[in-house]
Amino acid sequence: MTDVVLVVNTGSSSIKVATYALVDPEEPLWKGEIDGIGRTPTYESRSGKAPGPQQAVPSEFARGHRSLIHWLLERLRQEQPTLKVAAAGHRVVHGGRRFSAPALVTETVLEELHGLSALAPSHQPHNLAGIQAVADTWPEIPQVACFDTAFHRSQPRVAQLFALPRWLSDEGVLRYGFHGLSYEYIASVLPDYLGTRAEGRIVVAHLGHGASLCALRDRHSIATSMGFTALDGLVMGKRCGALDPGVVLHLLRDRGMSMQQVDALLSHESGLLGVSGISDDMRDLLESDDPHAREAIELFVYRALSQLGALVAQLGGLDGLVFTAGIGEHSPEIRRRLVAGLAWLGASLDPAANAAGASCISSPTSALPVHVIATDEEGVIARHTCRLTQAMTLS
Template sequence: MSDLILVVNAGSSSIKFKLYRVAGADPALVLGGGMSGIGTAPALTVKDGSGALVENRRFAPDEVPDASAAQHHVADWLIHHVGDQRVAAVGHRVVHGGPVYAEPVRVDDTVLRRLESFIPLAPLHQLGNLDPIRVLRQRRPDLPQVACFDTAFHRGHPELADRFALPRALHDEGVRRYGFHGLSYESVAGRLREIAPETAAGRVVIAHLGSGASLCALQDGRSQDSTMSFTALDGLPMGTRCGALDPGVVLHLIEHKGMTPAEVGHMLYHESGLLGLSGLSNDVRTLLASDRPEAAMAIDFFCRRVAQAAAALAVTLGGLDAIVFTAGIGENAPEIRRRTVAALGWAGLSLDHAANAASAARIDGPGSRAQVWVVPTDEELMIARHTMRLLGRAAPDATA
């Protein structure tokens, strides 16, 4: 019987997982699911590789009050379901690899301590990413665990893309632009090479639009620049995160409004973005369905910022051959794509509106000066591939 690889993508309010069978050079999906609504309306949902429902269980809030409890429930379910089948390794999404890690790494005590030191750089994500690693190390210290980093895809940027206009000593200490969503960009870049190799070799901007949102400029499939930088706060406005902000605002809030750094941090991470703009919701679906002017303004603000960022990254690339939409909003919100491309109409971009409404793979209209694509991302598959390769279970070009 072939081995299994478990992939864990953990956050503060949800845990996603996928189980893959090691089959040849590429992993085959066995099942996938997750625990959502931790602490509020916990639910464990699992589907098999064909999409058929395997488990749909709801819990009382006090049964799954926090991420730690959720991890134990998920682990218990997987142990029962996997039975005698051998899990060869576990791959984890870890948001921040800091200045140290430019590729996936097998976790040991030293690696875990280093990753913990990066928690201040990604406080919303890093702690949640590392908790399942600790739980599994306690339960199964013999089980290989692999950390795959959202920052790694952006290593190797030109120096101009990585610098802040701050004293050089700070850059040497690690205060620099890192970029995030790298596993998603790597997934989409690989898929684009499969379906449109000539396009993938050119100047491409990928828009990863979800609760967290960023854009990345790629030349020949390699990251050249990104809208996120030192932390996952920068760049686009997001569900509850502010995006690019005059640093003077932070100083004003602390010096003149009397807010503590912790209070400012909570506001920028949890009370801003689409939620702050609309005063209604951080969910694009809710905002698009609302007739409140604040909701309409929030959507317009978001789409304008996406278009502005795409234009800026086109400067980095020296032109634009294609823009690719991905992630929850990018893949499933035709209206967001329509408004964003309309804002780039001055550059000659246009949509095939029927194709866009159907979320087809290619949605640019006749005569558009750049192609427009919708390409689903699969971060978990990338993690499984990296884990296989690190353990010597896949060919070196399995992710190509």
């Protein structure tokens, strides 16, 4: 039997699990993923570099995240019977003010994290369902929560504040930022791509169904586009991004909508889906001739460029741009449009490299290096989990 650390990354529309050797958690031994939750969930696994066939998840398990996670963990046990799960690590979206580093899961910690669910209702309950599902399957193993907000605690206080009465800031109404595990990974590998420039002024564009930007200096977060919740910032698949708070007041006061209806509108009916009326998937919109699809894409790019410019101003210039996550890694057209919008910074694209998804997509004459780097949230979680559980054993 091989002792492994299990990583569970539970999102709103997908669940990813992976196993890593406990003593050297660099490359996954096995990966399994359920995608399309809320539609027709499909499952795919891979051992090493060989992917297995994609298959439908049995309908009796497609009732919710917890049952899907249980099904996925059972697949792990069936497909990898020689692996012994010794510890588990989880992506948890919101850590609030207290959790600025990974934490061992205890009953007290779990209770606190449930209390933060209202700040990330599309993610936090699913993250915590993953913790419970693992506890149901392996009740004796230690579990570690790794927080998407933790990476951004390095930001100066002014970057975390809203212009609200101080008592609200003191009670935790702050800009927390998200996608921190992704940004932490990108920061860790930047020297491999940018050399000494990696310590300079970098913007990372995590563009996926959820999307955000992060400004790095010395590979630490100094500002980001998301705020108190994961609704803020860029246009996303179903989320509205930055919004005049007066719109919310208008919907409640003048349109007679309930808080639940407004929440559903902003979290699940807006973004690319709401503007296009077609799809929340950028691939569908890029393939469509519908003018509403074109407008949704234009708005996505417009808002991304606007917020990218704001981060460049906070950095005082730009030494490199990195694309990551689903759209960032796989959409040459969105990368092309965004880099074209940065011509004022001297950025230019190598069309062939961009089309091929090369690691460096800027032209040889570009004043700004532009890279595509595949993120690895699961690897970050695995390493944090191994360190924390090993420290617990030594103590």
